[in-house]
Amino acid sequence: MAQPIPTNIITGFLGVGKTTAIQHLLAQKPADERWAILVNEFGEVGIDGSLMAGSNSEDQGIFIREVPGGCMCCTAGLPMQIALNMLLARAKPHRLLIEPTGLGHPREVLASLAAPHYRELIDLRATVTLVDARQVSRGELLDHATFREQLAVSDVIVASKADLYGPQDLAALEAFLNASEGLQGRALYPVEQGALQPAWLVPATRQDLDKVPPAPIMSASAAAETAEPELPEQGYLCMANQGEGFHSLGWIFSHSWVFDEEKLLAVVNSIDAERAKGVFITDRGVAAFNKSGDVLTRLELDDCLDSRMECIGRNEQALSGLESALLDCVIAR
Numbered sequence: 001m002a003q004p005i006p007t008n009i010i011t012g013f014l015g016v017g018k019t020t021a022i023q024h025l026l027a028q029k030p031a032d033e034r035w036a037i038l039v040n041e042f043g044e045v046g047i048d049g050s051l052m053a054g055s056n057s058e059d060q061g062i063f064i065r066e067v068p069g070g071c072m073c074c075t076a077g078l079p080m081q082i083a084l085n086m087l088l089a090r091a092k093p094h095r096l097l098i099e100p101t102g103l104g105h106p107r108e109v110l111a112s113l114a115a116p117h118y119r120e121l122i123d124l125r126a127t128v129t130l131v132d133a134r135q136v137s138r139g140e141l142l143d144h145a146t147f148r149e150q151l152a153v154s155d156v157i158v159a160s161k162a163d164l165y166g167p168q169d170l171a172a173l174e175a176f177l178n179a180s181e182g183l184q185g186r187a188l189y190p191v192e193q194g195a196l197q198p199a200w201l202v203p204a205t206r207q208d209l210d211k212v213p214p215a216p217i218m219s220a221s222a223a224a225e226t227a228e229p230e231l232p233e234q235g236y237l238c239m240a241n242q243g244e245g246f247h248s249l250g251w252i253f254s255h256s257w258v259f260d261e262e263k264l265l266a267v268v269n270s271i272d273a274e275r276a277k278g279v280f281i282t283d284r285g286v287a288a289f290n291k292s293g294d295v296l297t298r299l300e301l302d303d304c305l306d307s308r309m310e311c312i313g314r315n316e317q318a319l320s321g322l323e324s325a326l327l328d329c330v331i332a333r
Helices: 018-027 048-053 075-091 106-113 133-137 145-152 169-179 220-226 261-269 322-327
Strands: 005-012 035-040 062-067 095-099 122-131 156-159 187-190 236-243 246-253 275-282 285-292 295-300 307-313 330-332
Touching (some): 005 018, 018 035, 075 106, 122 133, 122 145, 133 169, 156 169
Parallel strands (some): 035 095
Antiparallel strands (some): 246 307
């Protein structure tokens, strides 16, 4: 690649709308450009990549790769470096967007991208941090270290889901930013439906990364770490993860399985977790479900490689009966 690739990190806590925001940016992509998206998820089962791929394709110049299983910079950063190198080689993109998990460490992601071996490939631009002002006004995240780090590395702060705010929510966020060291005067834009503007991607990242150790160069022998798991004979696989005070439970189901959508919607709507996402092959077509708090949304997709579900919550016991409930929704195998 003759020129370094303009690269933006789109970060924010669980359920803040990062994937929706990236989808909005993709809808504004110039037709003659190729864009690459590297998606990182806390759970072991990647959902966002399937969701994006279901409504975007490489024929449209959109290339997507996932790094599931926690912060992409953990395990010496090898999963991220492997996935990123493969993505850049395949896409040869005009722009790169990176979505770290809502429970990850964006400062370490920035440090990895600023490492010497990426210096001629990556042109770091603005880091955009999405915040749901309702969580701030309720005080839910104010002491969470990851939330504060996401704000600290930001060049642009986006108050997402502004159409759902109460009268005092945005004012509470502005007061919090003005009272926080280093955040005074940071650009703040309220948006609805993830409506990020391409102009916000331009400013160069200005955060001081000197205190973060440089990321090591990856070992070629570690490539197997990013491979998709094989399904056992029973036709599905369950995987779990935990960290940062949260637990995740996820499933991958065979492509041949078909789910009863009406029953599935009832199951997803009953889940007691901070976040629940899924992509399913149902009797009504391929659909993605996204539950954040008490709000459940459904999106029709063109296709998917398999059905999969991921739940993230603080209460591990609340997820204990979910597998049985999902299996009860299967109507064809």
